[in-house]
Amino acid sequence: MFDLARIRNDFPHLQRSLEGSPVVYLDSANTSQKPTAVIEAMKHFTEHSYAPINRSAYRMAAAATDAYENARTLIANFINAGSPDEVVFTKNATESLNLFAQGWSRQRLQQGDVVVLTHMEHHANIVPWQMMAAERGIEIRWIPLTDDGQLDLSDLDNIIDGASVVSFTAMSNVLGTMNPVREIVDRSHAAGATVMVDACQSVPHAVTDVQAMGADLIAFSGHKMLGPSGIGVLWGRPDILDQLPPLMGGGNMIDDVRLDTFSCAPVPAKFEAGTPPIIEAIGLGAAVEYLSSIGMAEIRQHEMELTQYALDTLTERFGSDIVIHGPRNIEERGGVLSFAFRDLHPHDVSQILDEKNVCVRAGHHCAKPLMRIIEAHATVRASLYLYNDTNDVDILADALTSADDIFGL
């Protein structure tokens, strides 16, 4: 059951008030707030169960190892992975994307091989490939956008023709666009490419089923889905993860080490060199349990209704004074609302909103190529999550009105 009042109560940070008025948190596309269940799970584990994992033979260490591996299993179930071994813990989506881009490029790609990205990628799915393009002589091709902020797939077959890798976002962190993942995956596979999906914005907000998606790898971050910062996930098909070399060497990732050589541990340990973020893994496990207890389909439904309410409210109140980017159709977008307000600079809008405790992001959202294409140097971005309600949207709209007082428009 989706009980919004109860959900809001689960987030201590949202109960706070600043100088007498409530905090309106509209920056979840950046990072999410944490429910008590996650905070308590990490606290409880730290107080009662903390010990090294995978190294020591005493019972407490074995129990800590079990808890860490149990978190892996919870996450595997959450995304419907075939096995927990397909779930690699990283620091964040950025590390997951780099792990693949760097490892795969060095192992498999040669001068002239083609990697396909899209114009709506986050820097985390652009820069690692640019680094590899410089190092390996890889060619990068781009899937462009339509005027209403969707991927323009009209020339897709030409663009992916002969590509070795296609790596694209499931949902834009600027436009909110939800891409037709399965279609792009299938067509890329037909072209012979290995497919990575940056699922950083989709996993927190909708049902994720890696088997139904069909991709070879996906990347996401714990902190955007109610989990702590410091932990992320790379999911991969077993045969792909077997072929992918590790990025870092050290403890935990080896099978054997001699003076002149080493051999790798099996997946996923191969990618988890050094002491991993143990407490954070426990926290992310608790986060996916919490999300599952509410239901990802229910969360998506709530966000669709709230996004519709926000689109309607903002356009009704401000008409042509507000320009909201991205698709209009609620089925094709998530709760990320990037907008321009009158001729005010986003930084100034954010300052005025902050005065009313409304937290939004202003800037280029780590997607500068996209910003140049939509001809916005910066936007204001209000992003919604399960704990936001129509009152938050109303306060946002009221706070925007107060721009009049200051800029006298």
Place this chain on the structure above:
Amino acid sequence: MPGLEDLYREIILDHYRNPRNRGELETPPAISVDGHNPLCGDEITLYVLVEDGVVSEIKTNGQGCSISQSSASMMTQAIRGRTLAEAEALIHHFKHMMSIEDHHHDEPGEAPALGDLEALQGVVKFPVRIKCAVLAWNTLSQALESA
């Protein structure tokens, strides 16, 4: 939290709406330097013409928020016609006002008048905006180094 009226003073909004010395200069003889604030995407291009040790012409181009734009506009007014040494002193003085630099650069008795720029004093109460206010000034430092 300090009031927004401390930040958005009338003179700041005036420089934002009607930026002074906007445009380009021919390079060479002028030099141009780009500056940007990676946090919010503000961008500025500064054109400086130095003749006989004096900043004889200065223009700015680019886009950004009210604070970065007005600071750039006021800066061009304050810097035009100054010697390089005076310009350096102004830069240090302004950065000191933004509380990001100690005062020890200034020769005693030589604190230059900031004029309109004093209006930016309120920015210090909004630490995230200090970067906006000093963008043009950091860019000017770079330009003068290469002049």
